[in-house]
Amino acid sequence: MTVYADLTEPEQVALLQAVAARALPAFGLDGGDVTPVLHAYNSTFRVELDGASWALRILVGSKATTQHIAAQQAWQLSLAAEAGVVPVPLPTIDGAWWTGVASEGFGRTAIVTVASWLDGDAIVGDLDAGLARSLGATMARMHVHAETWTVPEDATLPVFDDVLFGDVDALADVPGLAPGDRKVLRLARERAQATLSELHARGGVRPLHADLHAGNLLRSADGLQVLDFDDAGLGVPALDVAIARFYADAPEVHEALAEGYASIAPLPDATDAELHALAAGRQLLLANDLLSSTTASLRADARGYLDTAVRRLAAWLQSGVFTRRLD
Template sequence: MTPGPRRYDELDEEGQVEALRPTALDAAEAFGLDVERMEVLLHAYNTTFRIDTRDGERCALRVGTNSKSTPANVLAQQAWQEAIATETEVVVPRSLRSTRDEWFVRSEPAALGRPVLVTAASWLEGDDARDGAGAEWARALGRATAQLHRHAATWRIPEGAALPRFDEPLFGDEDVLSTAPGLDADGRAVVATGMARARDVFARLHAGAEVVPLHADLHGGNLKWHEGRLAVFDFDDAGLGLPVLDLAITTFYLRRSGAEAAEAALREGYTEVLPWPDVAPGDLEALVASRQLLLANDLLGSSTASLRAMAADYLGTTVARLRAWSATGTFRLDVEG
């Protein structure tokens, strides 16, 4: 018997990218892009292609491979991004509209068997700021984060658009981490304790507080550094939350040995524009640690081959980091499982 086609989640990374390529090409046409060359930039949570057009333009096209964003969410993300581009000093890409004057294209890749939304944006020059933890770009990021928060405080979501509310550690996603098969009894207890502590902090901080739009994914992989200037991109995770959550998310990625200067620079840059949020140090640590819970939960539910391969090891790392946080009161990334 001839075996049937392999499911998307059974393909390796190269196979998954190739399975998505026809969707990307169709979407490029829907955005009015005359493609001369298309190559994959990143296949992770979502899948981003670089498009070079025949008239010499370049842009980024993103297939929402694992994105949970609804059409209303994408409308809010793109509208806010456009407002930031025109009303602030923060550098962001300009969103492209389709030939139907829409900010996204709907598609249903045969390999995935479910619909996805595809967006396109102007190209940002420069290198990702993911490598290293330089104080210069961290200070610039602090300033940019404060500028985003200041703008978000007065910006209003357009009619027909919406953003999810981030008032608990998993941002409303199903909790598959607490019952993950790879956890033994001790690991399950560590995760349960960490989750309970984080949920308590989210609940207390949100009680009676006003929420604003947040980028909610400000780390080196979503930043470009070019000629001494920072640019911010990828608003796919945007949602409504407390400003301190954005800062805690960035801080999570700086919690390595040697990054202390960058963490201090982040705070210095932010306070050049706005006061640092009045949150107790222990509560800030819980918000930092909650990022670990969210990422581990996302990996367990991902369809992307490389992320699925990481999930088991990352589960052990998650337990080790949560245990160290419980013992020391400080969350750090340089703790391995």
């Protein structure tokens, strides 16, 4: 039998769509129509039944444990009750936050979660200054909420004190990588890690979304809606800011993000140079993720993306400014 990682993207989606259909009874959604929405790091499907819709997610590339899922869902519930701008998790009929579906084609038991469907408008392209200002305010509200929210006793969240978020280092031994490129990756990781460790030593760790970018946001009449808590973990607030800056890569957008944040709460304790170092850490994490991915489209792009990452990191090591916009 062909292993999952060697299937084409349509074959992977078809296999996971069948897994999604088998998961429906566990959530009381028997007979729902399952439609693919996004197949990337994880795989998302829309489930429609009796005029209502839900978002069903299969954890494909996620490293989240079931205890992490319990914490993610509990935080979403708390945020939804307070602000109403995040999906509301749907428990199984047995009261669990996930179900497992054994799949020979997938190669392991697939972990499946379900949440309410949000009807906001997708954001096309990068954030502009107006949206960045809204994101800054939304992020600050989440950070203020997280400061006093407590992870349930039967749940845990990963601690983001490592640049690669504790993942296996796939960057250390990439076949065919030039010695100079290996040196760039090593030096970049050392410098980014030193900054992250320094910020953690200052304290203030709390739950973070850790993936706030345009693809995880919807525009609605009530403001921005936030999706995808799969990367949530415990970290310093500056990390969320730096991750958003990585994707919204323009000085005026960075300024707007800070303005929006400051309209709600004091900005995180981090210098601009430290935020650039954390953005470089994000670059290392993404390159590492692609190298270890089983998703067909991501695997195809992994090696080329690594070369791009090396160029960006080399420029940061030289200038102290991380940007994805290289000449």
